[in-house]
Amino acid sequence: QVTLMQSGPALVKPTQTLTLTCAFSGFSFTTPGMRLGWIRQPPEKGLEWLARIDWDGDKLYSTSLKTRLTISKDPSKNQVVLTMTNMDPVDTATYYCARMGIESAGTAFDIWGPGTVVTVSS
Amino acid sequence: DIVMTQSPLSLPVTPGEPASISCRSSQSLLHSNRLNYLDWYLQKPGQPPQLLIYLGSNRASGVPDRFSGSGSGTDFSLRISRVEAEDVGVYYCMQALQTPYSFGQGTNLEIK
Numbered sequence: 001q002v003t004l005m006q007s008g009p010a011l012v013k014p015t016q017t018l019t020l021t022c023a024f025s026g027f028s029f030t031t032p033g034m035r036l037g038w039i040r041q042p043p044e045k046g047l048e049w050l051a052r053i054d055w056d057g058d059k060l061y062s063t064s065l066k067t068r069l070t071i072s073k074d075p076s077k078n079q080v081v082l083t084m085t086n087m088d089p090v091d092t093a094t095y096y097c098a099r100m101g102i103e104s105a106g107t108a109f110d111i112w113g114p115g116t117v118v119t120v121s122s
Numbered sequence: 123d124i125v126m127t128q129s130p131l132s133l134p135v136t137p138g139e140p141a142s143i144s145c146r147s148s149q150s151l152l153h154s155n156r157l158n159y160l161d162w163y164l165q166k167p168g169q170p171p172q173l174l175i176y177l178g179s180n181r182a183s184g185v186p187d188r189f190s191g192s193g194s195g196t197d198f199s200l201r202i203s204r205v206e207a208e209d210v211g212v213y214y215c216m217q218a219l220q221t222p223y224s225f226g227q228g229t230n231l232e233i234k
């Protein structure tokens with residue numbers, strides 16, 4: 001069974017760095033075509049794609065946030081980590097990790113984590 | 123960046139009746155491989171989004187066949203042949219042709 005489990009802080013202060021972890025199971029991230037991404041959703045708003053990392057290590061970022069984002073993978077731990085620097089109250093959102101699997105030809109987020117609610121406040 | 127526009131934003135539907143949501147992209151989503159890189163998701167209240175349709179018209183695993191996707195280029199539609207109570211939530215289209223991926227604003231389907 002494919003699952004994504006997320007962890008990270010519920011509260012961060014302005015200017016701090018957010019670190020979110022996505023632990024996956026039930027599939028191998030070394031399989032060609034596998035991708036993992038991060039998407040966020042501010043309260044009562046829509047979805048915003050943040051970043052993606054591929055099985056071969058390629059990394060892609062949101063145009064508007066790329067200077068603040070870093071995505072990385074730890075194959076030995078079956079984890080993907082997203083860091084976002086210089087957090088601001090406007091970054092308050094639910095952050096989701098999601099898989100782009102080969103079942104959808106690597107073109108759609110077919111498995112989603114439960115989300116981590118992050119509030120940015122002093 | 124590609125901009126995605128959905129309509130309507132609110133969709134009240136009587137159970138058993140059909141429903142349709144439109145999604146338009148600012149650039150063609152038709153790849154050189156002749157596939158349209160357009161996905162549909164449903165976010166039920168209090169849950170993460172779930173994949174319904176990928177590559178324009180392919181139902182994801184476990185998705186009921188009352189859901190169908192169509193369209194090509196810049197104009198796409200999601201159709202529900204007979205709406206059920208469990209279909210309530212917000213529907214999003216997303217372009218996966220190029221990064222940054224982008225979502226439509228969402229369509230809130232509610233039961234009349």
